[in-house]
Amino acid sequence: MARAKIHVGLEIGTSKICVLVGEVKVDGSIKILGLGTSKSVGVRKGEICDFVDIKACIRDALVKAEDTSDVEIGSVYLSISGGHICGVNNTGTYRLPDNEKQIRREHLDEAIEIAKNVDISPEHEYLHHILRSYRVDGFEHTSSPVGLFGKTLEVDFHVISGIRTRMQNCIKCVREMHLDIDDIAFAPIATAQFALDRAARERGALLIDIGGGTTDYALYLAGSLVASGCIPVGGEHITNDIHLLTGLPFSKAETIKIKEGDVSGEQSRSVGVIKIMDEKGFSQQEIKRETLNEVIRQRLLETLQLVYKRLPPGSIELIGTGVFLSGGTSSMRGLSELTHQIFGRDIYRAQAAEISGVQANFKDPQFATAIGLIRYAQLADIEKQNKPRGFFGRFWPFGK
């Protein structure tokens, strides 16, 4: 605990690969040492579909990160995402034998075992078991109830699982780069570590990370994870929509999306036409601003509505802090207004104060997940030291 530790977060995203090197100092603060990004090729909707291409991209990002941080990278924390990953809540109930009144460790283990045992389809594999709360005779406890008196013990878990083979392929790809994997984390869980502080989580906060290929979300209420998941729709879909509807090539569609798109739905921002210039400055094509905005708006509207629908009913009203947006697509103009229209809560941009280093490296919401991974690594480290058996509701299915 006395030494500063260096962690590396690797995010293989649909639009870019991001390697972030961070130092966790003795006092617990994080300093970002270096960052390597590379445009990714061969990833669709958050999942790798071309292993040869993606390895070249990872190599590129890795070298850049090693250069800027002056650290030799041997092992990484990896974030994964994809439409196949989903989270469910499960409760394990254990009734103490009649002759025992005090809760012992074995009883708790039994209850946890029951809670962890969620019905998942055979091709799924557990990714995280995240402890939400304990209850003794219906009375809620946030810390371990071992030693307390009670009759029934309940343990709530949030269990995240995904299709085993797809996750394995992702790990294999990184392993083949001669990198060790310290741990893997579901992307929104990692992002939440960075974007939501304890107070926000305590009051209730929803994190929506709209990336290139996926939209990940995580909902925290009263300090514990309530829902998480991934919708395989992201910024690339917007580009694709523009491409399909206007016939513009992808590169042009991407440019006008970033430069001109606005999803606030305000009439005043949808007036006139956009001229698309070719390389020589001649205007090539014209698009009505109204059409462009409507195309983008409908895509994001639908995506956010899907998130809304997937959250447990009634949970939106319990969000006290608000909705945190992160990911590259969250830079879209007017997204805050749109999100507010749907969720009716305050909208925040994910940013953490207690991080030092070159500001440009972490101000951009694109890097939220990678920074979150460093934070996640820090927490995992603390847990490992506190509880050598790895007992805190996280059981890793994959070897270290």
Add this chain to the structure above:
Amino acid sequence: MIEFNQDKQDTIPSSLVKIIGLGGAGANMLDRIALDGMEGAEMLALNADIRTLGGSVASDRIQLGRNLTKGLGTGGDPDLGQKVMLEAEKEVRAAIKGRKIVFLCVGLGGGTGSGGAPILTRIAREEGAFCVVFATMPFHFEGLRRREQAESSLNELAVLSNALVVFDNNRMGELVLAKQGIHEAFSAGDRMISDSIKAVIRLVIRPGLIHVGLDELMTALRTTRSRCLFGSGLASGKDRAAKALANALSSPLLDKGALLKEAVSVLVHICGGDDLTLYEIELLMQKLMKYVPAKAHVLFGAAIDSQMKDSLSITLISALPEEKLQVSSEEDTEQKREIMEPSVGFGFEEEEPEPEMELLQIASAFDAFEEVTTPATAQIEEWIDVQPTATEEDRPFAEAEEEVEDELKDFSAVVAPPVSSISPAVSEAAKDLREALQTSTEAAQAAVPDLGDLLSSNRPKLGQKDLLFEEGNRGRFSKTEQTLVDGDDLDVPPFLRNKKK
């Protein structure tokens, strides 16, 4: 103004349809159909067990084996099942008389079902009804004995019935979740059968605007010893076309559409309320074509039924030769065929050979005798090539010229009776017959291009390319797995999807 009421949809009155439940399982299916509401069609329950029969909701009931079993069941003995059915034959025959189409629901493996079903099917066919059999196969855990009983009965039914739809209970697990109760599993199975029957009835009773009827149904199922591929889906609300198709393909009998890949002809029937649009049909057929081979003969039908309100149903029917599904013992089936030789007027697959063909045989036999085979055999070869119903006896003619002499014996054996009967007038008859042959082969040659067209024209060309952004266009994501939420493909721009709604 004088109203001119014309029924564009050539309907068959539903009173010509009879649904029969045979045995205990059959009674259950019948009850499910009755509970789901099937107005019009008559229902008939047949059982030896008087208690089960008494509990049936069917309007007509006939007790089997009044004297043989005296109100008890057959106790899982197919022989007894056969006997009790024969005992009640007269009553059953009277009940079926005059019906155009008979649906027989039966659970195979037991006594009444396994033993009685083939006989009942034969009776129905003899009465001139089109007989569709819906049979369930027993679970594996019910033991080999029941399985064998069911298999042998199934083999008989495959030959006897016009169409055979088999539901394997072992695949019922796909209909319900593992932890759901057994009653739910069974009722899901029954519901599926009931849906299937309803769909077929809808198809036959309301042939529709784009007509498909019994004839098309027969074409779709026209392979001997085949298992029926069947899927039907019903959906309402927005995007109902896609949802209905997805439902239809989710039928365990279709294996998510994978089995359709092998199909030679597929019958597709779409039925919707008054608001059925051409666009929906186009969309649906476009999606379906992904599952059906390009060469397959698609028999398409559409109907309007105002009772459907805002829902849309799609029915897919096709047949797959059994060997493609599983390897079955050939000797066994051959034997069965002999045993179940048709008595009167059934087996539409083996229709009487066309008179022309007889003529051909005789004529070519004469040709063989007179050793002027060259032009005739060449023509006959062509004729045989294009004639799918060519019978076994014609095969030798397709052989090369040199072999003709060797095979003369075979010919004379085959055509012996007709030849001897006309021998007194050989020379005149030969002339006439050769002329007849000439005209018929000419006709055949004329028909060749048409037939060729028929065979090569893979499927009706659907729609015109008017929409630039049809549903299939997913741009960058065209090669990735579809992301479907509530029947919407998320990769298609919402801007387009919302516009269409």
